Amino acid sequence: MTLAITILQLITCVTIICIVLLQSGKTAGLSGAIGGGSETFLSKNKGKSLDAKLSRATKWVAIVFVVLTLILNIFK
Numbered sequence: 001m002t003l004a005i006t007i008l009q010l011i012t013c014v015t016i017i018c019i020v021l022l023q024s025g026k027t028a029g030l031s032g033a034i035g036g037g038s039e040t041f042l043s044k045n046k047g048k049s050l051d052a053k054l055s056r057a058t059k060w061v062a063i064v065f066v067v068l069t070l071i072l073n074i075f076k
Helices: 002-022 029-035 049-075
Strands: none
Touching: 002 049
């Protein structure tokens, strides 16, 4: 049982790393820090973009990772 949970935890760990690496940065370098974010057509559809989906996936996979970690600590 512990081995299976450990394997699932390793899979979720690798998944979190991949999802975070696929996300784009929140600012566009120095120009984003100075100029700020302007309201554009693309920012209105932010909830449907790939970055929004990756952000939601990161949250859910992180929750699964924490739950698996807690379960492993209870069993050991």
